[in-house]
Amino acid sequence: MQLMKFNPTKSFFTELQAGQGHPLVIAGPCSAETEEQVMQTAAALKQQNVHLFRAGIWKPRTRPGSFEGVGSKGLAWLNRVKRELGMRVAIEVATARHVEEALKQEIDVLWIGARTTVNPFAVQEIADALQGVNVPVMVKNPVNPDLALWIGAIERMYHAGVTDLAAIHRGFSSYQKSKYRNVPVWQIPIELKARYQSLPMIVDPSHIGGKRDLIFPVSQKALDLGYDGMMIETHLTPDKALSDAEQQVTPDALKAILAKLQVRKTNY
Numbered sequence: 001m002q003l004m005k006f007n008p009t010k011s012f013f014t015e016l017q018a019g020q021g022h023p024l025v026i027a028g029p030c031s032a033e034t035e036e037q038v039m040q041t042a043a044a045l046k047q048q049n050v051h052l053f054r055a056g057i058w059k060p061r062t063r064p065g066s067f068e069g070v071g072s073k074g075l076a077w078l079n080r081v082k083r084e085l086g087m088r089v090a091i092e093v094a095t096a097r098h099v100e101e102a103l104k105q106e107i108d109v110l111w112i113g114a115r116t117t118v119n120p121f122a123v124q125e126i127a128d129a130l131q132g133v134n135v136p137v138m139v140k141n142p143v144n145p146d147l148a149l150w151i152g153a154i155e156r157m158y159h160a161g162v163t164d165l166a167a168i169h170r171g172f173s174s175y176q177k178s179k180y181r182n183v184p185v186w187q188i189p190i191e192l193k194a195r196y197q198s199l200p201m202i203v204d205p206s207h208i209g210g211k212r213d214l215i216f217p218v219s220q221k222a223l224d225l226g227y228d229g230m231m232i233e234t235h236l237t238p239d240k241a242l243s244d245a246e247q248q249v250t251p252d253a254l255k256a257i258l259a260k261l262q263v264r265k266t267n268y
């Protein structure tokens with residue numbers, strides 16, 4: 001087995017925030033809902049120097065019957081964000097078809113969601129679709145606390161020639177009662193980082209916390225551990241969001257959270 005020798009000192013992700021002295025900020029709604037919502041959210045986030053705009057268009061919902069995303073038509077909305085606001089845009093991909101559609105529309109960054117990282121067949125299909133393309137990819141941890149599955153998904157991307165990689169820590173499912181929606185189990189990402197020191201680490205406090213109040217403390221903890229950035233779900237009217245309503249914050253609330261965060265350490 002050829003082990004991943006991940007060692008880029010410069011990558012898309014480190015360059016995005018280069019010289020700014022503050023962490024990488026990825027923000028945007030859990031789901032793209034309407035063209036207006038996407039454009040208005042992105043415009044508000046551009047004011048805050050958000051580095052990368054996120055929006056899910058294909059939503060992997062745990063149970064059927066809830067909003068499953070607007071689908072391919074959302075790609076054109078993200079294209080408008082890119083063209084008219086000059087922001088970079090990221091979406092979740094879960095199949096080879098998603099990758100092909102995203103690449104046709106020049107989406108800047110793809111991410112693999114927690115429900116996909118658990119499935120090596122799905123991850124390999126995505127890797128095959130990315131062969132020879134080298135678009136930046138962020139890999140969320142699997143829903144279950146399994147470091148090897150997380151590493152395996154990152155390796156599959158790397159072996160497909162993807163060198164601009166980042167890991168997103170979004171916490172792990174647990175049947176135990178907890179204040180978190182997904183328990184952070186910080187040792188797992190710490191172990192990942194110990195193995196791949198140049199791999200950018202991004203925290204997703206929205207899915208870890210599951211509620212607005214936990215976004216600040218979870219982000220601060222991650223920064224104290226030396227994380228490179230965070231992905232925070234942002235909605236114009238969070239209570240009316242079609243997915244993850246309780247954990248989304250307004251652009252103004254995001255601004256307040258970012259202003260309060262302190263970078264106290266730079267290394268693990």
Ligand code: PEP
Pocket residue numbers: 030031056060112113114115140170207
């Ligand atoms: C999301 O980012 O909206 C999402 C579905 O996240 P996760 O894959 O972490 O559950």
Ligand code: MN
Pocket residue numbers: 030031233243244
């Ligand atoms: Mn979400």
